[in-house]
Amino acid sequence: MTGKTTTETLDKADVPSDQQWVPNSKIKWQFDIDIVGTCNLRCPSCPVGNLREAGTSEKYMRPEMLDSIITKAKSECRVYGVYLYNWTEPFLHPNLADMIQIVRSHGIPCGISTNLNILKNIDDVMEADLQMFKVSVSGFTQDVYSQTHRRGDIEVVKRNMAEVAKAKKRTGSSVRLVVAYHRYLGNHEDEEAMREYAESLGYEFEPAWAYLMPLEKMLAFVDNDAIDVEINEEDQHTIDRLALPLADAVEAAKNTNNRVCPLRAKQMAITASGDVMLCCTAFNQDKYKLGSFLDTPLDDLQAMKYSHDLCGACMKNGLHEFFTYGSDELDDIGLANVRSHYPDAKLKSVKQMMGGERPRGFAAVPFKIKREVKRIVNQVRAKL
Numbered sequence: 001m002t003g004k005t006t007t008e009t010l011d012k013a014d015v016p017s018d019q020q021w022v023p024n025s026k027i028k029w030q031f032d033i034d035i036v037g038t039c040n041l042r043c044p045s046c047p048v049g050n051l052r053e054a055g056t057s058e059k060y061m062r063p064e065m066l067d068s069i070i071t072k073a074k075s076e077c078r079v080y081g082v083y084l085y086n087w088t089e090p091f092l093h094p095n096l097a098d099m100i101q102i103v104r105s106h107g108i109p110c111g112i113s114t115n116l117n118i119l120k121n122i123d124d125v126m127e128a129d130l131q132m133f134k135v136s137v138s139g140f141t142q143d144v145y146s147q148t149h150r151r152g153d154i155e156v157v158k159r160n161m162a163e164v165a166k167a168k169k170r171t172g173s174s175v176r177l178v179v180a181y182h183r184y185l186g187n188h189e190d191e192e193a194m195r196e197y198a199e200s201l202g203y204e205f206e207p208a209w210a211y212l213m214p215l216e217k218m219l220a221f222v223d224n225d226a227i228d229v230e231i232n233e234e235d236q237h238t239i240d241r242l243a244l245p246l247a248d249a250v251e252a253a254k255n256t257n258n259r260v261c262p263l264r265a266k267q268m269a270i271t272a273s274g275d276v277m278l279c280c281t282a283f284n285q286d287k288y289k290l291g292s293f294l295d296t297p298l299d300d301l302q303a304m305k306y307s308h309d310l311c312g313a314c315m316k317n318g319l320h321e322f323f324t325y326g327s328d329e330l331d332d333i334g335l336a337n338v339r340s341h342y343p344d345a346k347l348k349s350v351k352q353m354m355g356g357e358r359p360r361g362f363a364a365v366p367f368k369i370k371r372e373v374k375r376i377v378n379q380v381r382a383k384l
């Protein structure tokens with residue numbers, strides 16, 4: 001996948017304000033399903049790279065299991081979208097196109113995020129009628145990229161980006177191609193080069209402030225007594241490299257004083273074994289898995305989430321707000337930090353790059369038109 005960034009957030013509309021789980025048929029659910037158990041990279045900001053003792057596995061989810069999960073989910077709630085990744089690389093699955101087709105056969109939008117260091121059967125993937133294909137990067141040159149995408153090769157990624165764009169044209173797919181650029185200190189010059197390259201191929205470009213993940217590491221950072229996980233020297237190095245300074249960002253999020261968490265209220269994170277995790281930000285399956293999705297009613301899973309101790313510690317420290325980009329100040333804090341290290345840096349805010357504050361309802365129409373025009377212009381450019 002990816003690593004978490006500040007743009008990978010759930011819409012906070014329709015989130016119930018109750019602190020107890022109350023079944024609500026209006027909630028639009030997002031399912032984040034890992035279809036494999038591991039990743040080919042070891043990024044230091046991601047638990048696959050920084051929490052190795054918590055383990056990953058070589059497991060694949062079988063297509064029949066995914067079909068059963070979606071069938072049960074649809075019988076219990078409104079499924080708004082299914083993303084086939086959380087902490088893993090979807091292209092490691094031997095039947096990725098089949099997995100996408102299963103989601104689509106239920107009439108549900110499907111997205112993947114990939115580090116794109118591997119690419120297999122791309123025409124089949126395009127023909128499976130995917131809605132979003134996201135590539136996560138953190139540089140345009142290998143020196144910059146390899147520091148934060150450990151074991152990755154940006155030249156391979158760039159070649160694969162071009163292959164994906166060609167496959168999209170070849171198959172007539174209408175998939176949204178997106179590049180998510182993770183911002184760290186020192187990668188701002190590469191950002192412009194990657195934006196130009198990505199847009200020349202017809203990708204939308206979405207910068208995002210990189211985080212230290214998972215929840216276990218963030219909790220150790222803000223409240224060492226709350227969890228038996230350490231911030232080690234390598235984590236500290238990663239923290240020092242983040243463009244968004246963690247301590248200031250968490251403080252801003254904490255000050256919003258909001259007790260509602262959309263990750264708890266309308267999102268289901270499921271592992272390659274079919275187990276439900278407390279939420280998409282927690283990594284250690286031994287400690288934070290709640291039970292099998294297929295064997296446990298959704299309302300029971302939700303009741304377990306709403307009484308979980310870890311949610312209490314997370315909310316007390318404002319981390320749920322931090323994970324869901326709850327504070328508008330985060331953009332300003334990140335930009336100020338980059339400029340204090342690199343006074344000449346020409347960096348726009350994430351909001352500006354994404355087309356400004358995202359309106360809702362009828363007010364969203366001009367925003368959507370603008371985004372569509374940009375997408376078409378990029379596609380035309382890519383064809384020239």
Ligand code: SF4
Binds near residue numbers: 002004049088
């Ligand atoms: S590419 Fe990096 S951030 Fe994404 S899952 Fe793999 S190790 Fe984690």
Ligand code: SF4
Binds near residue numbers: 215279280310311
């Ligand atoms: S652990 Fe935190 S982010 Fe996850 S569901 Fe609970 S409150 Fe939300």
